[in-house]
Amino acid sequence: xxxxxxxxxxxxxxxxxxxxxxxxxxxxxxxxxxxxxxxxxxxxxxxxxxxxxxxxxxxxxxxxxxxxxxxxxxxxxxxxxxxxxxxxxxxxxxxxxxxxxxxxxxxxxxxxxxxxxxxxxxxxxxxxxxxxxxxxxxxxxxxxxxxxxxxxxxxxxxxxxxxxxxxxxxxxxxxxxxxxxxxxxxxxxxxxxxxxxxxxxxxxxxxxxxxxxxxxxxxxxxxx
Amino acid sequence: xxxxxxxxxxxxxxxxxxxxxxxxxxxxxxxxxxxxxxxxxxxxxxxxxxxxxxxxxxxxxxxxxxxxxxxxxxxxxxxxxxxxxxxxxxxxxxxxxxxxxxxxxxxxxxxxxxxxxxxxxxxxxxxxxxxxxxxxxxxxxxxxxxxxxxxxxxxxxxxxxxxxxxxxxxxxxxxxxxxxxxxxxxxxxxxxxxxxxxxxxxxxxxxxxxxxxxxxxxxxxxxxxxxxxxxxxxxxxxxxxxxxxxxxxxxxxxxxxxxxx
Amino acid sequence: xxxxxxxxxxxxxxxxxxxxxxxxxxxxxxxxxxxxxxxxxxxxxxxxxxxxxxxxxxxxxxxxxxxxxxxxxxxxxxxxxxxxxxxxxxxxxxxxxxxxxxxxxxxxxxxxxxxxxxxxxxxxxxxxxxxxxxxxxxxxxxxxxxxxxxxxxxxxxxxxxxxxxxxxxxxxxxxxxxxxxxxxxxxxxxxxxxxxxxxxxxxxxxxxxxxxxxxxx
Numbered sequence: 001x002x003x004x005x006x007x008x009x010x011x012x013x014x015x016x017x018x019x020x021x022x023x024x025x026x027x028x029x030x031x032x033x034x035x036x037x038x039x040x041x042x043x044x045x046x047x048x049x050x051x052x053x054x055x056x057x058x059x060x061x062x063x064x065x066x067x068x069x070x071x072x073x074x075x076x077x078x079x080x081x082x083x084x085x086x087x088x089x090x091x092x093x094x095x096x097x098x099x100x101x102x103x104x105x106x107x108x109x110x111x112x113x114x115x116x117x118x119x120x121x122x123x124x125x126x127x128x129x130x131x132x133x134x135x136x137x138x139x140x141x142x143x144x145x146x147x148x149x150x151x152x153x154x155x156x157x158x159x160x161x162x163x164x165x166x167x168x169x170x171x172x173x174x175x176x177x178x179x180x181x182x183x184x185x186x187x188x189x190x191x192x193x194x195x196x197x198x199x200x201x202x203x204x205x206x207x208x209x210x211x212x213x214x215x216x217x218x219x220x221x222x223x224x
Numbered sequence: 225x226x227x228x229x230x231x232x233x234x235x236x237x238x239x240x241x242x243x244x245x246x247x248x249x250x251x252x253x254x255x256x257x258x259x260x261x262x263x264x265x266x267x268x269x270x271x272x273x274x275x276x277x278x279x280x281x282x283x284x285x286x287x288x289x290x291x292x293x294x295x296x297x298x299x300x301x302x303x304x305x306x307x308x309x310x311x312x313x314x315x316x317x318x319x320x321x322x323x324x325x326x327x328x329x330x331x332x333x334x335x336x337x338x339x340x341x342x343x344x345x346x347x348x349x350x351x352x353x354x355x356x357x358x359x360x361x362x363x364x365x366x367x368x369x370x371x372x373x374x375x376x377x378x379x380x381x382x383x384x385x386x387x388x389x390x391x392x393x394x395x396x397x398x399x400x401x402x403x404x405x406x407x408x409x410x411x412x413x414x415x416x417x418x419x420x421x422x423x424x425x426x427x428x429x430x431x432x433x434x435x436x437x438x439x440x441x442x443x444x445x446x447x448x449x450x451x452x453x454x455x456x457x458x459x460x461x462x463x464x465x466x467x468x469x470x471x472x473x474x475x476x477x478x479x480x481x482x483x484x485x
Numbered sequence: 486x487x488x489x490x491x492x493x494x495x496x497x498x499x500x501x502x503x504x505x506x507x508x509x510x511x512x513x514x515x516x517x518x519x520x521x522x523x524x525x526x527x528x529x530x531x532x533x534x535x536x537x538x539x540x541x542x543x544x545x546x547x548x549x550x551x552x553x554x555x556x557x558x559x560x561x562x563x564x565x566x567x568x569x570x571x572x573x574x575x576x577x578x579x580x581x582x583x584x585x586x587x588x589x590x591x592x593x594x595x596x597x598x599x600x601x602x603x604x605x606x607x608x609x610x611x612x613x614x615x616x617x618x619x620x621x622x623x624x625x626x627x628x629x630x631x632x633x634x635x636x637x638x639x640x641x642x643x644x645x646x647x648x649x650x651x652x653x654x655x656x657x658x659x660x661x662x663x664x665x666x667x668x669x670x671x672x673x674x675x676x677x678x679x680x681x682x683x684x685x686x687x688x689x690x691x692x693x694x695x696x697x698x699x700x701x702x
Contacts, residue, residue, distance in 0.1 A: 009566045013552070020554040076552065080594075084516055085550030085609075089567045090540040151394075155387055159377040168373060169391065172366040173398045176405040183409065198408075206401060213397065217390040220311070224382060224517045 006091040010099025011106075017076060018107060024072065025107065029114050032065035036119050047124065051189075054123030055182045061115060063145075063178060066108055067167050070149035073104055074157055083222060093219030097150065101215075104146040112138060130188040137184045137200055141177045144207040148174055151214040154221050176206055240309075240317045244459070247452045254449045261442035265435070273435040282346040287435055289339040291443035292332050293361060297399075299329025299447070300364070303371075304396035307389035316462060317455075319385035322392055323375060324454035328447060330368040336361050356410040360403045367395045486674045488667060490617070490648045495639065497659050498652045500669035501695050506652035507546070509669070510621045513650065514544040526617060540568055543615035545623050549606040553595030557586060557605045560594055561612060568613040576612060583638040584608040585631060599626040607635060611642065618642060620651040624658040636660040656691055668694045 018025060039057030043049040077083040077100075086096055116138070119125065127134055152170045156162040180203040187195035269287050276283040302325035310318035340358050341351045352358070371391055378384035428436070486509075490496050500506050511517040513524065515532065524531040526541060551560045558577065565573035581587045584607040594602060603626050610618065618639075624632050639649055639660055653659060668676040668691055675694045 005569070006567055009563065013555075013563050016559070017552060017554055079553060080551050081546075081548030082550050082552055084544075084546075084548065085564070086567075087516055088514060088539055088542070088544055088550070089564070090537045090569075091567060092536045155374065155391060158379055158382055158384070158387055159374060160379055161373075161377040165370070165373060165377060168366070169370040172363045172370065172402075173395065175363055176398070176401045179405040179409050202401070202405060209397065209401075210394065213394055217394070220386050220390055224511075 004095065004098065006089070006095040007098035007102065010086070010096060011102045014073065014076075014100065014103035015106070018073075018103070025110070028065050028069055028072075029111055031068065032061040032111060032115050033118055035061035035064055036115065036122060040122055050123045051125070054119060054125045055185050057123065058115060058119040058125075059178055059181045061119070062108070062112060062142075062181075063171065063174065065111055065115075066145055066149055067170060069107060069111070070104060070146075070153040070170070071156070071163060071166050073100070073107065074150065074153035078157055087223065093222065094215050096222070097215050097218035100150045101147055101211075104150045105143050108142050108146055109139065112142065125185075125189075127185070127188050133196065134185055134188055137181065137188075137196070137203065140200060140203045140207060141181045144177050144203060144210060145174055147207065147211045147214050151218060151221070154218065158221065177203060180206070240313070240315050244317055244455070248456050251449065251452045251456070254445060254452065258442060258445035258449045261438065261445055265439045265442045268435045268438055273431050274429075276432075279347055282343055285339050285343040287439045288443075289336060289343060290436060291440045292336040292339060293357070294440060295443055295447050296329055296333040296336050296361065296364065299325050299332060300368075300396055300399065302451070303329065303392045307392040307396075310385060310389045316385075317459065319389070320455050320458045320462070321451075322385075322389060324451055324458060326368055326371050326392070327454065328450050330365070330372060332447070333361060333365045333368055337365060354410065356403070356407045359406050359410070360399070363402055363406075364399060367399070371395065486667075486669075486672075488674070488677070490650060492616075492646045492648055493643050494665065495643055495649045495651065495660065497666040498650060498669055499654065499656060499659075499666060499691055500652070501654055503671070504654075504669040505672040506654075506669055507621055508672075510544065510546065510619045510650070510652055513617070514542050514619055515539065516544075540613055541616045543610040543613065543618045544621070545607055545610040545619070546621040547625070549594070549602045550609060551594040551602060551605060554593060556591050556593050557581070557597070557608075558590040560605065561609060564609055564612055570613060576614075577608075580608040580612045581605075583611060583634075583641070585634040600628060600631060603627055604631060607638070611638070614647075616647060618647055618649045620649065622653055623651065624653065624655065632658055670694055 036057045039053050039060065040050070043053055077086065087093075148170055149166075152166055153162075155169065156166040159165050180199040184196050184199035184203070187193075187199060265287070269284055273284075273287075275281065303322050306318045306322035306325060309315070310322060337358070340361070344353060345351050371388060374391060375384055375388050378387070488496070498506055498509065508517065512519050518532070526534075526538075531538075551557075552563070555563065561577045561580065562573060565577060570576055578587070581590060584604045586601070586604040586608050589597060589601055589605055592601075594605065597605065603623075607623070610620075620639075623635060627635065639651075642649060651659070665679055666677065667674050676690050678690075
C-alpha cells in the first residue's frame, strides 16, 4: 500500500475497536471528570480561586486521563501479540506509528470535548469570544501529547512495570505542553493576543519536532 | 555507512576501542589530578575567597552548587551523544557510556538540588522556591530517574540500549524547551521572593570568579574520573559475562591457544 | 545452522522445547534480529530488505495476532487492507474455507476457543498467499480433524509452489508428505535428512538426538 494508506487502516481499526467498548471511554471520562471535581475542593470556591485553579484542573485531568488512555490503547496491541501481526505486515514502521498517533489524538479530543464544558461550568471559566482560539490551542497541544503518549506507551510496554514507567517518562517531558495550554488559555482570558500566539507557537514547534522524532524512532522501539 | 571510504570506516570502527583504552590508561592520572584540584578548591573556598557581604557563610555553597549544575546538564549531553553513537555504530561501548553518564548525571543533579536547598534555607528561610533554573533541574532529575528506571525494568532479552538511546535523545532535545517554557512561566508570574542565586548585583568579583573556575575544573575532573571508572567497570563486567556464557555453552574449560571456542 | 528450502518443499524442524525452533521462525519472519548470519529469500538478501517485502512471508505461531473485539471476518478484513490485497472478500472466504473456519466468520475473536482461534489464525497466515509460510507448532490445540484439514491446506500450498517450514516437538502429527527434516537441539542442528523410510526411522533418530543431548556435560 502506498502513502498514508496503512496509517488510515490502522486508525480505522482502532476507532472500531474503541467503539466496541464504549464503557472504557466512559470510564476514562468519569475519571477525568472526578479529577476536575477534586481540584475544586482544594481551595475555596470563590471566583478568584476558581479562576486560578480552573485551568490547572482541566489540564491536569487531560494529562492523567491521557496517561491512562495511552497505556490502554497500546495494550490492545499487546494482547494476542497483535503488534507482531502488525510487524509482519508490509508496512513501514513510521506508518504504524502515524496510525496509532492519529487514533490517540482523536480519542483524547473526544474526551476533551466533554471535559472542557464541564470544567468551564464548574470553574466559571470565561473566554468571551476566544473559545475558537482556545480550541485551536487545545488541538495543537493534544496532538503533541498524543505523540509522546503513544510513543512512550510503546516504550513502557517493553518493561515489566509499564504502568509505572509511562507516567514517569511522559509527564516531565510534557511540561512544555502543559504550560502552553495553561498559559495560552490565561492569555486569551486576559486578552493578551501576543502571549497566546507565543505559546501556540511553542506548542506547534513542539509538535513538529517530537512528532517527527517519535515517528522516526518508533521502529527502533517496537522491533526486537 | 556504505559511502564512507574504507579507511575512514576502519578508523571509526576502531575509534571507540582506541578512545576507551586511552582513557583507561589515563585514568589514574586524572584521579590524582582531581584529588589535587579538589583540595586546592577547598583551600580557596575556605581560606582565600572573601566572605560575601549580604549572604555570609552560606554563600560558599555556591562553589559546589554551580559546578554541580553545570555537570548535571553537561552529563546529559554525554548521554545524548553516546545514544546517537550507539544507534549509529551499534558498539557496546557507547551503550555503556550512555548508561554510566546517566548515572553520574543523576548523582550530580541530586547534588545540585540538595545544595540548592541547603543554600536557600538560611538565605530565604525556605528549602524550595520555584525558581526557573531549580525547577528545570528538578524536571531533569525526573527525566534521569525515568531513564534509569527504564533500564532497570526492561524486559529481559530485549535490547534496552536502543530504546534507552531513543529516550535519551528525546529527553535531551526536550530539556531546552522545558527550560524555555518554565522560564516564560516564572517571568510572567514572578514569585514575591526574587532569586539571586549567583549574582549579588553587578558582576562577580575576580576572586570569586577564579574560585568558581577552579571549583568547576576540579568537579569536571571528578566527573571524568568517575565516568571512566564506571565505564571500565561495566565494560569488564560485560566481557566477563560474555566469557562465562561462552564457557557454559561449550562445557569445557578455557580453550588452548589457537583452539576455537 | 545452515540450510535451504525450495519452492514447493515442506521442511519439518523438530526439536524439544527450548531448542530454538521459535527463535528460528521469528528470525525468518524478521520479528527478531539475529546477532550474526544471513538469510536469502528468493535469491535476494532478506534480513535488511525493506518492510514492503514482508508480504513474502506468513507466520503462524502460538499467538493468534487477532483483535479480541473484532469478529474473525473483521480481523481478516483489517489484514487484507493492511496488505493491500485485491478482491479481499473472495480471498477471505477462500482462506477461511481452507482453514475450516468459515462458520466462525461472525464470531468475535475473544469468544473463540483455542482451537477455533488457531483456525482463524491459519486463515490470517495464508490470506496474503506468502511465498514462505512459517508454522510454529501449528498442531498444538487442534483436534485431529482440524489437523488433517491443515495438512490438506499445506499440501495445496505446496502444489502451488509455496515453501513451508514447520516446527514441532510432536512427530506424530507431521504431515505424511514431509520429505525433509532437521532436528534441532539447543540451538544446533544435530540431524538432518530426507524421510524416505517409515515414520519409525525419523522418530528413532529424533529420540536418539534428544537423549544424546541430555547426556552431554
